[in-house]
Amino acid sequence: MESTISSVIEINAQPETIWDNITNVKIEQFSDPVIFRLLDIPKPLKAEMLSEGQGGRRIAYFDSGKKFVQEILVWRPLIEYSFTFNPEKEFRVCYFFELSEGVFQVPAGAYYLITKEQTTTLKLTTTYSIDRRLHFLFNIPARLILKSFQRYLLTSIKQNSE
Template identity: 30%
Template sequence: MTILPFLISPVEQMIGAHTSEYKAYTYIDIKAPAEKIWSNVTRVREISEKEDQGYLTHLLNFPRPVKAELNYEGVGAYRAAIFTNGLVFHETVTEYIPLKKMSFTIKALPHEIPLTTMDEHLVVGGKYFDVLNGTYELEKLGDNSYRLHLFSNFKLTTTFNFYASWWTKNIMKDIQNNILQIEKQRSESL
């Protein structure tokens, strides 16, 4: 699978790069009060290396999540999702329903990211890859039982989107599952 781009590269060069949008969807079930879950969603306090369970991102040596800070709860709020190696996602809340839903645009500013953080093909907000927006939704399942959904939309501009999208979607899901697991553990703890 890893040599596939080299085998089809000559054909794809004739086709040229094109842009496509994709969605990464993840969820986790949590047994905790909605208020506790939501407080762990809106503001993610510092994540220790021990809490970080991202498998694929760790294997590929991608920046790991550190924390997320929201200045207030509501439409127009600003949230900084901070990762190691200088990666910061600037998020602006576009929809907010307390204890139910938070949607936000996501911007990574390539000039803020140190050149040693990622290969140019992987730079978020760069020429080839960008994360567009995200949404958290909290769904009630029963008494003190909820399903926390996390969606993110991203775009790729390559000559081999079908291959790159498989990798990118799995990396995005790994990051999201990692964050959801941390939010679950923190919400279910005393």
């Protein structure tokens, strides 16, 4: 069963600065939430754009040594950037959930920028799926963890942008 969650943050920066910080992410300097370490959720370090535009690619690196090789689905500079995650084989979270295949997967995400004067609202959406047989058991914990992950990313992007 597939679901989508979203989080938003207000950033006092030019959209060009924010765009650069969502397409070429550098967040290794920020401390990850303790809950991530307790649940064995790899800390994101950085993401590098390989090729821009729809069909382009970006690689996201994590402290576990694993990567997401993301394909760009929508590329509307300063407005929308969406992508698939495509985690490497054996990319695990919470000790035993294999993200590249298995009962819990995260197929896609997107950033949306809405600029009004000096402030930009940055929205992050994440699409996830849980095997129908386990949905009732894992949906609420998955939503809470993903929401926490989104807040961590958005706060890091805000700090880098302002």
